[in-house]
Amino acid sequence: MMKRNKIAIQLSKGLMLLSIALFSCQKKKETETFLPPQFQKGPIIQVLDKDIALPSLTSHHDKTYASWVEQSEKTSRLYFAELVQNELKNTHLIAEGEDWFVNWADYPQIRIFEDGSLLTVFLKKSGPGTFAYDVMYTLSKNGKEWTVPQKLHDDVTQTEHGFVSMSPWGKNMLITWLDGRNTAGGNGHNHDHGHQGQMSLRAALLDSKGIKLNDWLLDDRVCDCCQTGSTVSQSGPAVVFRDRSATEIRDIGFISWDGSHWNETKIVNMDLWEIPACPVNGPRIASLGNTLAIAWFTAAQDRPEVKLVFSEDNGNSFGTPIHIGLGKTIGRVALQMLDDQHAFVIWMEEGKLLGKKVAKTGKTAAHIEIAASSEKRSSGFPQMTITGNHIWVAWTDDSQPKKQIKTAYLNKASILAD
Structure with missing residues (x-):
């Protein structure tokens, strides 16, 4: 519609022994109260020698899940786990790569289909340009084995694709994203935001097997x-x-x-x-x-x-x-x-x-x-989901030498009664 007129990923057993500390080992942090009385402290996701950031939250029935990115000098790894009060359960590696586009505002996400299948998206470089990257998606029935990541969009331009949102739609999943295919010059590049055309908004419908059922142009000129x-x-x-x-x-x-x-x-x-x-x-x-x-x-x-x-x-x-x-x-x-x-x-x-x-x-x-x-970019964007009577919140804490993710939950009924 024109506007107004218009990998197989090999899951390493060694990686599953990843040290994720639920609470900081420093005594000061163990006793520190960083939440108001209405909230209870959830898991702290951290690895002492790596940056942990870019949280995403989602709920399915009575369970809450978080995904996050662990970054080392060359490699980015996307993990997810179930949040249960003050602990993480069943932590699994989703995907990893040395060619990812990792950005404070444009982050991987996780969602769950009606049948319980998991879907995650992340960004992978498509060319040498700073803003040349694709939206990749991968699925799992059990959280352990994930499909070979596929590109979500069907164009081959080395341009910007990202800022994804996902919502279950019946048995399928609606995915929207910003698409830079029209910003490419004659050689298919966008030359680091030196756009030749306009960024557009697109959407697709994906089933739980990873098959794209439909694809739409929603708006041909967006921020x-x-x-x-x-x-x-x-x-x-x-x-x-x-x-x-x-x-x-x-x-x-x-x-x-x-x-x-x-x-x-x-x-x-x-x-x-x-x-x-x-x-x-x-x-x-x-x-x-x-x-x-x-x-x-x-x-x-x-x-x-x-x-x-x-x-x-x-x-x-x-x-x-x-x-x-x-x-x-x-x-x-x-x-x-x-x-x-x-x-x-x-x-x-x-x-x-x-x-x-x-x-x-x-x-x-x-x-x-x-x-x-912090108001710095490194603090990212806070995330929230509701599971039953719990409001879960996750955010990136960039106050330590290595970034970590903090989580907390709040009783929904108490907020409604206030």
Whole structure:
């Protein structure tokens, strides 16, 4: 649709003996309280001589899973494990390589099909250019044996592909990504963001065997490097992303499926943020029933803030934006629905990771300070998922010589009762 008009991976037994410390071996860290009373400390994922970063969280029935990237000088390794209160269970290597594109804002992700099959995506270099890389995917039925990674998209350009979002859609998986095939010059390269054309938004439908069932162009001009978000409500899939107008207005775009095709892009709210560069700060979307919630960062009129809107009709209309940030936010939002009347949003501001319950009515609870954080790129983007009555949060702690991932969980019922 044109916009508006428009490896077999060999799992080494030795690697499975990877030392993942659940708590820091330093006495100071054992007694340190880094969470408010509402939260309980989950596993700390760390390896003393390597950087551990880029978390992703997902839930399936009553289980919560995390994936992360371990980086050494030459090799990147993608792992996943089940989170159970204060421990990791069944840690497995998914994939590894010396030719990956590893980026603070564009990270691997894990999701689970309806039948329990696992799907992960990561980025692999496709050429010598800095931003020449492909989206690769691999699947597993048991978490131990993974399929040979395949390229998600069908073009062969050495351009940027990434910023993936994934949502189960019935028995299949909806995958969206930013696609740079149209940015290539005559030789198929994009020359490090020296774009000849526009970044586009594409989507595909994948079954649990890894077969691509469909592929769509959703929008032919979008912001170059902001995350995408997706959800599937009772009415069907919906996708959010940062749009890009001809005059460099970069507000949040929304596209939904009407049962037979994708509707044209609509703007969630006219922030009118004019910026001649990508803010690397994409929106998030969550749903329950036919209720949608969308959260995003904007700095229109030089006022940085996080906003959130609800929709009760699957995006046909949106409510009045609710202001979330405290005035000095850097965004990096995560979002989940608590019930059909409330959402929980987390964001980063003044060196802290903050959370807040927000109601459809516009009423907001007092914000919760979840943890200290850094505003550097190395701190990445916080992640969140809900499993039963637990809200799980994961973030990268870059305060130590080697980065580590911290996790925590919160009782959902206590937040709703507050």
